[in-house]
Amino acid sequence: MIRGFIYGLKKFWSEVFNGDLLILSFSIVLAVTSISSVGFLGDRLQASMQLQASSILGADLVLRSATEIDSEYLNIAASKDLRSAETITFLSMVIANGDNLLTSIKATTGSYPLRGELIITNFSGQRIQHSGSPPSGHIWIESKVSESLELTQSDELTIGKKTFKVDGIIEDYPDRNSSFVGFYPIAIANIEDVEAMGVIQTGSRVVYRNLFIGSNQNLNQFVDALGEIPASLRVQNADDAGDNLGEAIGNSTTFFNLASLFTIIIAVIAAMMAVRRYADRNLLHTSLMKVFGASKSFILGHQIMQLSLIVIFATVIGLMCGYALQFLLVETLQGILSADLPPPSYKPVILGFVTATFVVFGTASPYLKILGETQPIRILRNDFSIKLSNNLIIYSVAFFTMFSFLGILFQDIQLIAYIAITLILVTMALYLLGRLLIYILSFVTFSNGIGWKLGLKNIVQRGNESILQIIIFGLSLLFLIVLAETRTDLVDSWGETLDEDTPNYFLFNIQEYDLEPIDEYFKNQASIAPTFTPLIRGRLLSAKRPNSEETNFENLMEREANLTWQTSLPSSNKVVDGQWWDEDSAVSEVSVDKEIAVSMNLEIGDELNFSAGGKTFTASVTSFREIEWQSFSPNFFFILSPTLGKDLPNSYITSLKVGENKKIMSNFIERFPTITSVDLEAVINQAKGSIASASLAVQYIFLLTLVAGVLALIASIYSNRDQRTKETAIMHAIGASRLTIFKSAASEFFILGLLSASAAIIFATILSSVIFYQFLDLIYSPNLFILAISFFVAISFIFLAGIISIKGTIYASPMITLRDS
Amino acid sequence: MKDLILEVKNITKEVNSPEGLLTIVKDINLSVEQGKPISLVGPSGSGKTTLLAIMAGLDLPTRGTVTLLGSEITALDEDKRAQIRGKDVGFVFQSFHLMPRLSALDNVMLPLEISGDPNAMGKAQEALGQVGLAKRSKHFATQLSGGEKQRVAIARAIVNKPKILFADEPTGNLDKKSSGAITDLLFSINELINTTLVLVTHDLVLAEKCDEVFELSDGCLL
Numbered sequence A: 001m002i003r004g005f006i007y008g009l010k011k012f013w014s015e016v017f018n019g020d021l022l023i024l025s026f027s028i029v030l031a032v033t034s035i036s037s038v039g040f041l042g043d044r045l046q047a048s049m050q051l052q053a054s055s056i057l058g059a060d061l062v063l064r065s066a067t068e069i070d071s072e073y074l075n076i077a078a079s080k081d082l083r084s085a086e087t088i089t090f091l092s093m094v095i096a097n098g099d100n101l102l103t104s105i106k107a108t109t110g111s112y113p114l115r116g117e118l119i120i121t122n123f124s125g126q127r128i129q130h131s132g133s134p135p136s137g138h139i140w141i142e143s144k145v146s147e148s149l150e151l152t153q154s155d156e157l158t159i160g161k162k163t164f165k166v167d168g169i170i171e172d173y174p175d176r177n178s179s180f181v182g183f184y185p186i187a188i189a190n191i192e193d194v195e196a197m198g199v200i201q202t203g204s205r206v207v208y209r210n211l212f213i214g215s216n217q218n219l220n221q222f223v224d225a226l227g228e229i230p231a232s233l234r235v236q237n238a239d240d241a242g243d244n245l246g247e248a249i250g251n252s253t254t255f256f257n258l259a260s261l262f263t264i265i266i267a268v269i270a271a272m273m274a275v276r277r278y279a280d281r282n283l284l285h286t287s288l289m290k291v292f293g294a295s296k297s298f299i300l301g302h303q304i305m306q307l308s309l310i311v312i313f314a315t316v317i318g319l320m321c322g323y324a325l326q327f328l329l330v331e332t333l334q335g336i337l338s339a340d341l342p343p344p345s346y347k348p349v350i351l352g353f354v355t356a357t358f359v360v361f362g363t364a365s366p367y368l369k370i371l372g373e374t375q376p377i378r379i380l381r382n383d384f385s386i387k388l389s390n391n392l393i394i395y396s397v398a399f400f401t402m403f404s405f406l407g408i409l410f411q412d413i414q415l416i417a418y419i420a421i422t423l424i425l426v427t428m429a430l431y432l433l434g435r436l437l438i439y440i441l442s443f444v445t446f447s448n449g450i451g452w453k454l455g456l457k458n459i460v461q462r463g464n465e466s467i468l469q470i471i472i473f474g475l476s477l478l479f480l481i482v483l484a485e486t487r488t489d490l491v492d493s494w495g496e497t498l499d500e501d502t503p504n505y506f507l508f509n510i511q512e513y514d515l516e517p518i519d520e521y522f523k524n525q526a527s528i529a530p531t532f533t534p535l536i537r538g539r540l541l542s543a544k545r546p547n548s549e550e551t552n553f554e555n556l557m558e559r560e561a562n563l564t565w566q567t568s569l570p571s572s573n574k575v576v577d578g579q580w581w582d583e584d585s586a587v588s589e590v591s592v593d594k595e596i597a598v599s600m601n602l603e604i605g606d607e608l609n610f611s612a613g614g615k616t617f618t619a620s621v622t623s624f625r626e627i628e629w630q631s632f633s634p635n636f637f638f639i640l641s642p643t644l645g646k647d648l649p650n651s652y653i654t655s656l657k658v659g660e661n662k663k664i665m666s667n668f669i670e671r672f673p674t675i676t677s678v679d680l681e682a683v684i685n686q687a688k689g690s691i692a693s694a695s696l697a698v699q700y701i702f703l704l705t706l707v708a709g710v711l712a713l714i715a716s717i718y719s720n721r722d723q724r725t726k727e728t729a730i731m732h733a734i735g736a737s738r739l740t741i742f743k744s745a746a747s748e749f750f751i752l753g754l755l756s757a758s759a760a761i762i763f764a765t766i767l768s769s770v771i772f773y774q775f776l777d778l779i780y781s782p783n784l785f786i787l788a789i790s791f792f793v794a795i796s797f798i799f800l801a802g803i804i805s806i807k808g809t810i811y812a813s814p815m816i817t818l819r820d821s
Numbered sequence B: 001m002k003d004l005i006l007e008v009k010n011i012t013k014e015v016n017s018p019e020g021l022l023t024i025v026k027d028i029n030l031s032v033e034q035g036k037p038i039s040l041v042g043p044s045g046s047g048k049t050t051l052l053a054i055m056a057g058l059d060l061p062t063r064g065t066v067t068l069l070g071s072e073i074t075a076l077d078e079d080k081r082a083q084i085r086g087k088d089v090g091f092v093f094q095s096f097h098l099m100p101r102l103s104a105l106d107n108v109m110l111p112l113e114i115s116g117d118p119n120a121m122g123k124a125q126e127a128l129g130q131v132g133l134a135k136r137s138k139h140f141a142t143q144l145s146g147g148e149k150q151r152v153a154i155a156r157a158i159v160n161k162p163k164i165l166f167a168d169e170p171t172g173n174l175d176k177k178s179s180g181a182i183t184d185l186l187f188s189i190n191e192l193i194n195t196t197l198v199l200v201t202h203d204l205v206l207a208e209k210c211d212e213v214f215e216l217s218d219g220c221l222l
Helices: A002-016 A020-057 A072-079 A143-149 A191-197 A216-226 A244-291 A296-333 A347-372 A389-410 A413-441 A451-462 A464-497 A512-526 A594-599 A662-671 A681-719 A721-733 A738-776 A784-811 A814-820 B048-055 B078-088 B104-115 B120-130 B146-158 B176-192 B204-208
Strands: A061-065 A083-096 A099-108 A119-121 A138-141 A156-159 A162-172 A186-190 A206-213 A234-237 A505-510 A533-544 A560-565 A573-578 A589-593 A607-612 A615-627 A638-640 A651-656 A676-679 B004-017 B020-033 B038-041 B063-068 B089-092 B164-168 B196-201 B212-217
Touching: A002 A296, A002 B104, A020 A244, A020 A296, A020 A347, A020 A681, A061 A216, A072 A083, A072 A206, A072 A216, A083 A143, A083 A191, A099 A143, A099 A191, A138 A143, A138 A156, A143 A162, A156 A186, A162 A186, A162 A191, A186 A191, A216 A234, A244 A296, A244 A347, A244 A389, A244 A413, A244 A464, A244 A681, A244 A721, A244 A738, A244 B078, A244 B104, A296 A347, A296 B078, A347 A389, A389 A413, A413 A451, A413 A464, A413 A738, A451 A464, A451 A738, A464 A681, A464 A738, A464 A784, A505 A512, A512 A651, A512 A662, A533 A638, A560 A607, A589 A594, A589 A607, A594 A615, A662 A676, A681 A721, A681 A784, A721 A738, A721 A784, A738 A784, B004 B048, B004 B196, B020 B048, B020 B196, B020 B212, B038 B048, B038 B204, B048 B063, B048 B164, B048 B196, B078 B089, B078 B104, B089 B146, B104 B120, B104 B146, B120 B146, B146 B164, B146 B176, B164 B176, B176 B196, B196 B204
Parallel strands: A099 A186, A138 A162, A560 A638, A589 A615, B038 B196, B038 B212, B089 B164, B164 B196
Antiparallel strands: A061 A206, A061 A234, A083 A099, A083 A156, A083 A206, A119 A162, A138 A186, A156 A162, A505 A651, A505 A676, A533 A560, A533 A607, A533 A651, A573 A615, A589 A638, A607 A615, B004 B020, B004 B063
């Protein structure tokens, strides 16, 4: 075998530049390019999105509580090499110049924020360098506060018992959505001044947050070290941030994995075709070597060395191309990504090598066996055709090895199992379809001389070869169509969450008597009909399980609760457990946000005790809801049934989409001074930025898989090009005109394309529905536009590529072709 | 009597076919003396090529034994037979079987590279010189005429100085002029490197040039 290795090494360069090894190398280069650029880009984008999510959180990990957090957690974090910061957020009146404004006060330590940027300017708009919190006795405020209270640089304002000097304007800060006070204008003070303000008393609505950053490993160790934590304490990480962004990250991660997986499978298909052509053309060489004394181990040594060198060189080139490609993509995305992308990890490099090894040796192993065992007698029989039908066991082993490898790689056994089963079923179905086509065509009477009939005859005569091409075309198209559908629906679903109609203003403190004038105002000024939702200030006192003596007072995350009552389920809500009440229900019921229910360990049927409007009452939990927070509509953790809610004192809340005309809102504030309006533009823009980058990344990664798919189709078309070329030359030599040959090839490729594309469309809708339902949590409805486009593009592509592949032969002298072959 | 280089005893080759068991050669016995060229003649389908393949160790008989260069090759596995072929056997084929993507020199070097000969290039150039193609060593197979291709194939067959040279219809794909030249070359080579030529042909004129002619018909020696 050593001699075979040496021979393979010596011949590599001359053979690689002489033909078939080049084709195989090229397909592996492209496969590794696709896989590694998906890997590199996905790696960096995921890291970037994590960073953006962290920036929304202000940290990588947050401990959040409505009561003071034990300082012991900070000590544990320090022991795990985590950096930390603290914030305390509460609502308070800010008083200045004889006026006051309900403001969200955020008291911070010097290290705040740990992720994202806190931008402070002076009143002239120049940026101020700062350490994360103003010095004691100083304060930063948002421009809404300064405008409302007519404050300028170094003016004084009072919060509770403490007077502060205004040092700067808050231009931007990261953790906007971190608490219930997110809609009020904010002021940032030093955490040491909180006590002096004297505004936090027992029962006050306060959010305490401990922020942490560090390596993933250290963060995990920290979470492990926390052990049992009080029920009032919540652990939040980047995936939970801003609720909607977490979902975008989760789904885009699934998409990246899906795209990588499909790219690998498509690359395997391309490599299979390339290896087949390589083996076909190597059979003469191998048989000759056997005749001249080469042993089986020599042949294997020669092949293994050449394939190993292909793995090494193609992977290195592929990795370089992949890195360059993702670099270009990142440059394109740079304007959209707010955070600097972290460098990629080494994972894609390892992934590239391992994948190339599996692809090359997985697909080549059946041929290695055939070449190693080639009988030298083939030379005398001029028999250089490979029959793989006897090697189904090797293919089965290669298939299971490949999917075990993918299982380990993606660590998602369920997804891999679904894809493997789909692959087997679709292959079998395509095989049967191909057999059926040949069976039907075999009944057609062909008369020679008519081009298109010759094409149909060729399909029948090629038999298994035609079926193999239908399978390869069908599988490549299937995965491309599924990915195209997934990409489109995913991006659309994200886009829909923040479309043109997303509300950009919240209005609070609306009283019953305001409803009509406000409605009239917006109808006249902006042709908007606001929908008012009742807002009941309440308090959750306890939770109790029926038939249990135990009453839970501790496990309540938010004791202060904004309640509402509704007759029908709000459009941005979905009942995931239990049942929504009937319109005329007379039972005291409450519907709870699913996440809150989980954190409070609630079950359907539990009884919640509330106080509101001076009354205490009990409501039975009858449903859990999933809330689309990104709808920017008024949403509530607790919704009461009409029987309970309609008699409680309430104000109203609404959200509106007001156009560019800023005057509408400034006039509104003037006319309705008691109503609080909150501009959501900054929050929406932040979410839009994240979703835009996720969408673009998905588009680009899809393009890479598309390139791999096109390569697989080309490799498949070229896999039997030699045979077609020879047949074309013979037909030419015996007098067939170019037009006849063209018609013959055209009809053959058209039929193959038509059948493959039709089958791929049908199977794609089935696979897409499984993926949407099982992995993306989206409802699947076939995207007819994508399916139609895919169908026509696929047929056209197979048709044109097929014609191009034999174009040279049609116009070449048949003698040259026959002599060369 | 000179030493026997090849001895064939009771060789029968049967294969399965759609029509049932097919006997290609039946009860063949022959022996070849060292240095004494022989030819196998017969019409197409008479079993000449099958017999040549069995005698050269490229295929195994259903029954019978072949002793080549003192070794009973019918008792050896494929790798052992390959060892003998690599060391002492040369082949020339009707279809030349040159590697189209290799130069003439590379084609001739092939057997030596397999055996790991450190001086493969020098010996290959010498062999090309012996067949009169020293100046065409860099040409690829597709750039050569039929006669030139067969000369390269002969150079490849003799490059390892084989003790026995099997030639299967070596002029079958050539015109009359080229055939004559190749025939002359084969017999001169036979003397030059002191090998033993075993020739399969249906060309009786060519066959008559050998010391002994064996005629096959329907798989049996006449």
